[in-house]
Amino acid sequence: MIDDELLTGVEEAVRKAAAAEIMPRWRQLAAHEVTEKSGPHDLVTIADRRAEEHLTGALTALLPGSVVVGEEAVHDNPAVYRALGGEAPVWIVDPVDGTRQFVHGDPGFCTLVALARGDELLASWTYAPAREELAVALRGEGARLNGEEIRSGSPVPDAPLEVAHSHPDFTTDAQKRTLEGLHTQGIRPRPCGSAGLEYLNVARGALDAVAFTWENAWDHAAGLLLVAEAGGGHATLEGKPFRLAGGNALPFTAARDALTVRRILSLLA
Numbered sequence: 468m469i470d471d472e473l474l475t476g477v478e479e480a481v482r483k484a485a486a487a488e489i490m491p492r493w494r495q496l497a498a499h500e501v502t503e504k505s506g507p508h509d510l511v512t513i514a515d516r517r518a519e520e521h522l523t524g525a526l527t528a529l530l531p532g533s534v535v536v537g538e539e540a541v542h543d544n545p546a547v548y549r550a551l552g553g554e555a556p557v558w559i560v561d562p563v564d565g566t567r568q569f570v571h572g573d574p575g576f577c578t579l580v581a582l583a584r585g586d587e588l589l590a591s592w593t594y595a596p597a598r599e600e601l602a603v604a605l606r607g608e609g610a611r612l613n614g615e616e617i618r619s620g621s622p623v624p625d626a627p628l629e630v631a632h633s634h635p636d637f638t639t640d641a642q643k644r645t646l647e648g649l650h651t652q653g654i655r656p657r658p659c660g661s662a663g664l665e666y667l668n669v670a671r672g673a674l675d676a677v678a679f680t681w682e683n684a685w686d687h688a689a690g691l692l693l694v695a696e697a698g699g700g701h702a703t704l705e706g707k708p709f710r711l712a713g714g715n716a717l718p719f720t721a722a723r724d725a726l727t728v729r730r731i732l733s734l735l736a
Contacts, residue, residue: 468556469582469590469605473529477592478601480525481578485596488517489563493597494572501570504542510566515539518562518578526558526580533582535560538685551684552712556584559711561685565661574598577663581688586711591689593663602667602693610670610696619699619723620672628727631659631668632678633718642680645718648734649678666690669721670697676722676731684711694721700728704735 492514500513519537527533534550537560541547550557563569565576574597581591593602604610610617622628632646635658649656659665668674670693691701691709701709701721709719720731
């Protein structure tokens with residue numbers, strides 16, 4: 468199903484969507500082009516909507532019979548999410564991951580695309596246009612950043628583990644209490660920015676682990692494959708692989724190696 472033509476086509480589609488719909492609006496948004504969804508920290512912009520529309524048309528044309536599960540489409544119609552785990556190939560799309568950073572003019576945002584069939588991730592693209600970085604992962608064939616292979620490696624022995632976790636603005640009191648387990652000797656926790664870029668940091672060995680309390684597939688699918696293909700691992704609180712369709716025991720973690728996965732889970736239990 469995945470050949471060089473499809474890989475090239477997806478890369479072109481992602482780059483074109485960013486060039487046409489996202490970057491012209493970066494640091495140029497008018498007040499009426501930004502709206503709230505569930506609350507003041509959960510934002511959506513005209514760039515999110517237009518980029519998802521662009522990608523939906525381009526990706527389904529590249530792979531006839533495929534469907535798209537995109538963040539904005541699911542917000543408008545939650546039933547769209549049920550395509551995950553079905554028989555058709557599914558493109559999982561977050562048009563602007565890190566919308567808050569995008570709105571504030573910060574370069575820490577990206578476009579995330581993953582291709583899955585059933586509960587198996589096949590390929591992913593993480594594109595940070597303001598940083599001119601494109602990471603691609605292909606199941607069984609490794610991970611690359613701007614064409615160069617990346618490896619997660621392992622944390623430095625005896626050094627504090629650098630861990631990015633769910634931002635306090637997006638967590639409940641119970642989730643905050645669970646994440647408090649990371650505030651212990653040997654761990655250096657901080658709130659996450661764009662989830663997609665935090666996964667990239669793990670895959671390139673710039674961050675030791677992430678710990679997240681939510682399971683929206685568009686935030687995690689691309690990054691989970693990227694980390695795995697770079698040599699890292701992940702697990703839910705039950706020690707099981709993350710399920711795209713949901714129903715995971717949370718929090719879950721992705722980390723540079725299996726030992727770090729187990730260490731983080733032990734602190735979240």
